[in-house]
Amino acid sequence: MFQHVEAFAGDAIVALNEAFHRDTRPHKVNLSIGIYCDEQGQVPAQHAVCEAEQYLAETRQPKPYLPMEGSTSFRNAMQELLFGAGHEVLAQGRVATVQTVGSSGALKAGAEFICQWFPSSAVWLSDPTWDNHHSLFESAGLSVHSYPYYGADGGLRFDAMLETLRALPRHSVVLLHACCHNPTGVDLTPAQWQLLIPVLQQKALIPFLDLAYQGFGDGLEEDAYAVRALAQSGMCFLLANTLSKSMGVYAERCGALSVVCADAAQAERVLGQLKSTVRQSYFSPPAHGSRVVARVLEDPQLRASWECDLTAMRERIRSLRHQLHAALTRRSPERDFGYLLTQRGMFSYTNFTVQQVRSLRETYAIYLVNSGRMCISGLRADNVERVADAMAAVSVGIDEATMAVA
Numbered sequence: 207m208f209q210h211v212e213a214f215a216g217d218a219i220v221a222l223n224e225a226f227h228r229d230t231r232p233h234k235v236n237l238s239i240g241i242y243c244d245e246q247g248q249v250p251a252q253h254a255v256c257e258a259e260q261y262l263a264e265t266r267q268p269k270p271y272l273p274m275e276g277s278t279s280f281r282n283a284m285q286e287l288l289f290g291a292g293h294e295v296l297a298q299g300r301v302a303t304v305q306t307v308g309s310s311g312a313l314k315a316g317a318e319f320i321c322q323w324f325p326s327s328a329v330w331l332s333d334p335t336w337d338n339h340h341s342l343f344e345s346a347g348l349s350v351h352s353y354p355y356y357g358a359d360g361g362l363r364f365d366a367m368l369e370t371l372r373a374l375p376r377h378s379v380v381l382l383h384a385c386c387h388n389p390t391g392v393d394l395t396p397a398q399w400q401l402l403i404p405v406l407q408q409k410a411l412i413p414f415l416d417l418a419y420q421g422f423g424d425g426l427e428e429d430a431y432a433v434r435a436l437a438q439s440g441m442c443f444l445l446a447n448t449l450s451k452s453m454g455v456y457a458e459r460c461g462a463l464s465v466v467c468a469d470a471a472q473a474e475r476v477l478g479q480l481k482s483t484v485r486q487s488y489f490s491p492p493a494h495g496s497r498v499v500a501r502v503l504e505d506p507q508l509r510a511s512w513e514c515d516l517t518a519m520r521e522r523i524r525s526l527r528h529q530l531h532a533a534l535t536r537r538s539p540e541r542d543f544g545y546l547l548t549q550r551g552m553f554s555y556t557n558f559t560v561q562q563v564r565s566l567r568e569t570y571a572i573y574l575v576n577s578g579r580m581c582i583s584g585l586r587a588d589n590v591e592r593v594a595d596a597m598a599a600v601s602v603g604i605d606e607a608t609m610a611v612a
Contacts (some may be wrong), residue, residue, distance in 0.1 A: 220239070236572055241450075241456065252453050258497075262501065275303070289437060303481060306491060309461040320412070334356060336388045336389065354369075355387075362394065363391050372405055375599075384415045385417065387443040389549075390554075392548075418446075452519075459491075533594035566600055572597075
């Protein structure tokens, strides 16, 4: 019966991560998959998360189905994290939020909502963007295109981006990374957001923000700048976010989809349609992760502990960027590695070719994705110099025999 079913090509990044774990070379370095790891190469178990889980275990809370829209405490806590407590859009009831299965689930639910209520709208993604953005929107039946974003000089093609957006049809959906752009690490500045928002308004475009790394750029408040600037402008927009990364709860799939509407009546109708979308998919989100997140965000001591851990994670990434930049500059002083210092968050775009990436993997056991994206948190104090050796070598075509590999 199933002979006609084709094989799944798989996810390239997941397959690369699996290949890394099969690699028996002791000096291997994983800079591929977008997961924050500590100096031991492990996802850290944060103190606040562990204490919240212990509290939940001790209180032995029952586990009925959550409502289709998810936990009320989780949704309220996520809204306040995004917009700030007491923000005007929250006070006016203008935000419809549903708990989702990670930010991927939020993006998918948002894509299905757009397909149902804006069926003629196309989706525009940054060039480049996270690979799965394409499949999530295309699988919902939407037409997907790209707007200019990353330049060969390692910066933002902001003028070209604005020019493209000005030419889009009304109600085109523009996916925007709110901070810590994946895969490049190149973000809009606050001043550029202030220039972009009027274009979105004048062309009646629909912004869809993806905020998966709040707290990894400059801080929780600073990284929410785009969200709050759009809300302040009075625009309606969609927003997918998650705390999987910042709390280290990847397996719990703690995401949310929020839609900022013109008034409370619209928000109520939108929430109903989002619940309908959830009902047709997985019916109800999981409870454990949402309870952990809500406990951490609502308890002042746990919140302070989490923010302290998140600050340490952010500062470690920043330190690793500076260490790698210095190491590469020592080896190739004629080249400019400034992109490592200006790009933000867990990722940097190296501009390596597929062949250079393959050479890093096969010759030096250093794993990057084929696009040249590098996950900075995969670096450690004990491997930065070796990574710099390898990156300098493939940059100039030096064979392994001409360099000593630690």
